[in-house]
Amino acid sequence: MAPGSTRPTSRDVARAAGVSQAAVSLVLGGKWRGRVSETTAERVREAARDLGYRPNLAARNLRLGRTRTILLVVPALTTEFFAGVYTGAARIAAEHGFGVVLYPSPEGVGPARDPFHSAQAALDGVIASSMAAGALTAIRGDQLPLVMLDSDPEGSLGAATVNLDIADGARQVAEHLLALGHRHFLHLAAAIPSWTFEIRARSLAAHLAQVPGTSLNSTHAPISIEDALTAAEAALAAPGARPTAIVCDDDLLAAGAYKAARRLGLRIPDDLSITGIDDLALATAIDPELTTVRLDAELFGERGMQALLAVLEGRTPAEGDIPVELVVRGSTAPPGA
Amino acid sequence: MAPGSTRPTSRDVARAAGVSQAAVSLVLGGKWRGRVSETTAERVREAARDLGYRPNLAARNLRLGRTRTILLVVPALTTEFFAGVYTGAARIAAEHGFGVVLYPSPEGVGPARDPFHSAQAALDGVIASSMAAGALTAIRGDQLPLVMLDSDPEGSLGAATVNLDIADGARQVAEHLLALGHRHFLHLAAAIPSWTFEIRARSLAAHLAQVPGTSLNSTHAPISIEDALTAAEAALAAPGARPTAIVCDDDLLAAGAYKAARRLGLRIPDDLSITGIDDLALATAIDPELTTVRLDAELFGERGMQALLAVLEGRTPAEGDIPVELVVRGSTAPPGA
DNA sequence: CATGGGAGGTTGTACGTATAACGCCGTCCG
DNA sequence: CGGACGGCGTTATACGTACAACCTCCCATG
Numbered sequence: 001m002a003p004g005s006t007r008p009t010s011r012d013v014a015r016a017a018g019v020s021q022a023a024v025s026l027v028l029g030g031k032w033r034g035r036v037s038e039t040t041a042e043r044v045r046e047a048a049r050d051l052g053y054r055p056n057l058a059a060r061n062l063r064l065g066r067t068r069t070i071l072l073v074v075p076a077l078t079t080e081f082f083a084g085v086y087t088g089a090a091r092i093a094a095e096h097g098f099g100v101v102l103y104p105s106p107e108g109v110g111p112a113r114d115p116f117h118s119a120q121a122a123l124d125g126v127i128a129s130s131m132a133a134g135a136l137t138a139i140r141g142d143q144l145p146l147v148m149l150d151s152d153p154e155g156s157l158g159a160a161t162v163n164l165d166i167a168d169g170a171r172q173v174a175e176h177l178l179a180l181g182h183r184h185f186l187h188l189a190a191a192i193p194s195w196t197f198e199i200r201a202r203s204l205a206a207h208l209a210q211v212p213g214t215s216l217n218s219t220h221a222p223i224s225i226e227d228a229l230t231a232a233e234a235a236l237a238a239p240g241a242r243p244t245a246i247v248c249d250d251d252l253l254a255a256g257a258y259k260a261a262r263r264l265g266l267r268i269p270d271d272l273s274i275t276g277i278d279d280l281a282l283a284t285a286i287d288p289e290l291t292t293v294r295l296d297a298e299l300f301g302e303r304g305m306q307a308l309l310a311v312l313e314g315r316t317p318a319e320g321d322i323p324v325e326l327v328v329r330g331s332t333a334p335p336g337a
Numbered sequence: 338m339a340p341g342s343t344r345p346t347s348r349d350v351a352r353a354a355g356v357s358q359a360a361v362s363l364v365l366g367g368k369w370r371g372r373v374s375e376t377t378a379e380r381v382r383e384a385a386r387d388l389g390y391r392p393n394l395a396a397r398n399l400r401l402g403r404t405r406t407i408l409l410v411v412p413a414l415t416t417e418f419f420a421g422v423y424t425g426a427a428r429i430a431a432e433h434g435f436g437v438v439l440y441p442s443p444e445g446v447g448p449a450r451d452p453f454h455s456a457q458a459a460l461d462g463v464i465a466s467s468m469a470a471g472a473l474t475a476i477r478g479d480q481l482p483l484v485m486l487d488s489d490p491e492g493s494l495g496a497a498t499v500n501l502d503i504a505d506g507a508r509q510v511a512e513h514l515l516a517l518g519h520r521h522f523l524h525l526a527a528a529i530p531s532w533t534f535e536i537r538a539r540s541l542a543a544h545l546a547q548v549p550g551t552s553l554n555s556t557h558a559p560i561s562i563e564d565a566l567t568a569a570e571a572a573l574a575a576p577g578a579r580p581t582a583i584v585c586d587d588d589l590l591a592a593g594a595y596k597a598a599r600r601l602g603l604r605i606p607d608d609l610s611i612t613g614i615d616d617l618a619l620a621t622a623i624d625p626e627l628t629t630v631r632l633d634a635e636l637f638g639e640r641g642m643q644a645l646l647a648v649l650e651g652r653t654p655a656e657g658d659i660p661v662e663l664v665v666r667g668s669t670a671p672p673g674a
Numbered sequence: 675c676a677t678g679g680g681a682g683g684t685t686g687t688a689c690g691t692a693t694a695a696c697g698c699c700g701t702c703c704g
Numbered sequence: 705c706g707g708a709c710g711g712c713g714t715t716a717t718a719c720g721t722a723c724a725a726c727c728t729c730c731c732a733t734g
Contacts, residue, residue, distance in 0.1 A: 006402075007480065009719095009720055009721085010720070010721065010722095011720080011721095019683080019684090020683075020684050020685080021684095021720090021721085022683085022684065022685075022686095022721095022722080022723075023682090023683065023684080025720095025721065025723075026683090026722085026723085027721055029721095029722070029723090031722090031723085034680085034681070034682085035681080035682065035683070035684060036681095036682065036683070037683085039683080040682080040683085052480070054453065055720085055721075056399070056719085056720050056721070057402060057457060057458065057459040058395050058396075058398035058399040058459040058719085058720080058721095059395075059399050059689090059720035059721045059722095060396075060720080060722080061395035061459075061689095061721095062393070062395040062396050062399050062688095062689050062690065062691090062719090062720080062721075063688080063689055063720080063721045063722050063723085064721085064722070065343075065689070065690085067395060067457060067458075068457050069457045069458060076420075076424075077414065077420035077423070077424075078417050078420065078618070079417065080414065080415050080417075083413075083414035083415065083420070086414070086415075086439075086441070087414075087441070090455075092439075094455055098457070099438075099455055099456045099457035099458065101424075101438050101439075101456070101458065102438075102439045104420075104423070104424070104427075116541065117393070118427075118431055118436055119436045119438070120394060120404060120405050120406045120435070120436035120458075121394065121404075121406060121436065121438065121458040122393065122394040122398075123456070143344065143389070149722055168582075196639075222542055224618075225618055225621060225622055226621075232342065232491040252618065253387055253716070255618075255622035258622070258624075259621075260624070262624060281415070281561075281589065281619070282594075282618070282622055283617055284560055284563075284621055285592035285595070285596070285622070286564060286622055286623055286624070287595075287599060287623070287624060312442065324586075346690055346691085347690070347691065347692095348690080348691095352697095356713080357713075357714050357715080358690090358691085358712090358714095359691095359692080359693075359713080359714065359715075359716095360712090360713065360714080361694085361695080362691065362692055363693085363713090366691095366692070366693095368692090368693085371712085372712065373711095373712065373713070373714070374711080374712065374713090377712080377713085392690085392691075393689085393690050393691070395689085395690080395691095396689070396691045396692095396719090397689035397690080397691055397692080398691095398719095399689090399690080399691075399718095399719050399720065399721090400690080400691045400692050400693085400718080400720070401691085401692070401719085538732080541706070576714055579716085659681095675734100676732085676733105676734090677732100677734085678731105678732090678733080678734100679730100679732090679733105680711100680729105680730095680731090680733090681713085681728105681729090681730090681731105682728090682729090682731105683725105683727085683729100684725105684726080684727075684728095684730085685724105685725085685726075685727090686713105686722085686723105686724090686726095687722100687723090687725100688721100688722095688723100688724105689720105689721090689722095689731105690719105691718100691719090692718095692719095693709085693716105693717090693718100694716090694717085694718105695714105695715085695716080695717100696713105696714080696715075696716090697712105697713085697714075697715090698711105698712090698714100699710105699711090699712095700709105700710095700723085701708100701709090701710090701711105702707105702708090702709090702710105702712090703706105703707095703709100704705100704706095704707095704708105
């Protein structure tokens with residue numbers, strides 16, 4: 001590369017190899033069988049290597065009318081959960097020659113910035129978590145192929161949806177705690193308006209109500225340890241029957257509940273059982289280790305990407321929720337043990 | 338939009354507004370002052386709105402020869418640290434009309450996949466963490482403007498570097514523990530070949546050596562709680578003088594050290610002091626809360642992006658490491674307290 | 675010997691945009 | 705009254721690629 005010169009184009013390669021630009025495109029595009037001789041092809045490849053040629057993706061995208069780039073819209077990346085979703089989605093995408101661009105919705109329901117303008121890349125499709133509330137209004141009305149993660153199948157504008165079987169997770173938590181003998185519950189819920197969290201709450205309430213004599217209170221907090229601490233401490237200190245178990249919408253909230261329990265001198269699990277959802281690394285770092293619902297984030301991302309690829313190819317995405325699994329650890333025990 | 342039709346182009350807008358395509362480009366590009374009348378401009382804007390026109394970014398990128406897209410190459414997103422870096426970088430980028438695409442290097446030093454092929458987007462520049470070892474070889478030799486995060490200023494191919502003052506962090510840890518009276522140390526180091534971790538180790542050793550009679554052993558583990566648990570347990574159970582303090586390269590490693598201490602019946606901080614680096618949410622979730630070095634991940638990302646923007650504009654990036662701050666919490670105390 | 679056809683290319687064009695260069699028309703000044 | 709100039713546009717072109725269509729040998733075949 002001479003200084004000041006720009007990147008080499010396919011025409012530069014052609015000149016160096018003594019062929020036409022079209023021949024370069026054919027060879028490097030792998031479509032030269034029966035069109036270009038092996039010796040010429042090798043000469044082209046060598047010239048490309050020497051010049052350090054990289055195809056101009058903007059030009060290729062323009063020509064082909066597609067970019068093989070998918071936008072993944074997620075809420076903030078404050079836990080590794082959506083990192084896992086990204087990893088799974090990116091893996092499947094790579095297998096099909098697609099790239100994935102991440103758009104973490106600015107904190108919460110911020111000023112609805114435009115993900116399409118912000119992620120400058122030209123896009124072939126979008127996968128969006130229903131929790132990325134701020135960005136969703138901007139996405140609606142765009143005619144890009146869309147797959148929603150964890151979204152109300154009825155209210156997703158006809159877009160395909162991929163869901164974790166989160167209602168079943170709530171069922172497993174409820175049955176586990178009921179079997180241990182708990183009757184008085186606190187639901188420490190995420191203060192995010194999202195279909196997912198509504199379903200969790202409804203499923204939890206429904207399954208707890210199957211046993212007579214149970215009580216269920218709720219309190220809400222933003223998904224952060226400090227906010228959860230504040231909310232849990234207030235709820236535990238409130239007058240009336242103290243719950244013997246706290247069901248949290250998220251492991252981070254559970255960590256806040258741990259801190260509240262410590263402040264109030266309550267031992268876990270003897271005085272108070274706590275459950276989470278996600279199974280983050282955090283879950284086994286705290287003492288006692290957290291009983292939680294394991295969500296397979298990578299599988300979630302994989303299924304989301306598979307669904308989008310199906311949409312892009314005109315196929316119908318596979319049906320079926322992704323199963324989740326209760327992992328029983330040390331934070332749950334019979335009440336008053 | 339009639340069904341089956343493709344996205345509207347600027348020419349469609351022009352037709353609808355009864356003007357030329359060039360006029361549309363001028364109006365929508367904001368360069369119409371003195372070239373197009375206000376009434377015509379308004380007509381164009383209305384037509385664009387009615388048709389739901391979005392400029393084709395591939396075409397724009399091709400025409401302008403730049404994409405306003407930056408690639409951020411990071412190691413795996415298993416903690417929120419690099420999520421913070423991304424957030425900071427993306428904020429500064431957005432202020433300058435740039436987008437950021439994330440490339441998490443496949444686990445560790447995986448098969449050196451090509452970040453440029455994987456992230457399909459056409460790029461204007463690259464910011465790369467020196468910890469993303471696998472991807473770095475692919476980046477080298479590419480003539481894209483490059484900024485390295487936490488990299489040896491000497492060995493970064495002349496690329497600009499932005500560093501956290503990690504050596505000073507190690508100094509603060511060393512002086513804190515020495516002041517408490519500790520003399521026998523274990524360094525639980527990250528098993529990642531990276532300049533950053535070498536510097537931490539060197540700085541730690543140098544500052545501890547300033548006090549006569551100190552001892553320092555090292556053990557290495559991949560950055561995960563379970564691996565750290567294994568390594569720390571082995572090191573603590575080894576014959577010889579047991580360390581009274583463990584200095585960890587990372588909060589995740591520190592969490593592993595907590596678990597090792599619990600298994601061995603050692604109380605923190607009475608029997609064993611532990612320190613980390615990063616100040617993740619995890620640090621205040623575990624009990625006792627972790628004394629650690631707070632790294633400002635978002636500022637790190639901001640400075641990285643500012644440096645890259647400077648490079649792109651031909652300016653010289655600002656000098657100076659980013660200061661870090663020891664946060665003293667409950668995991669450190671005088672030995673044998 | 676004419677004809678077909680395959681191997682090995684080349685020429686030409688379009689993707690959608692931004693912008694340089696060029697009108698055209700009315701007005702105003704010398 | 706000529707021409708310069710400003711306001712309001714238009715026409716033409718280039719960015720780099722992928723591929724359809726074409727072209728030219730040369731050999732085999734009837």
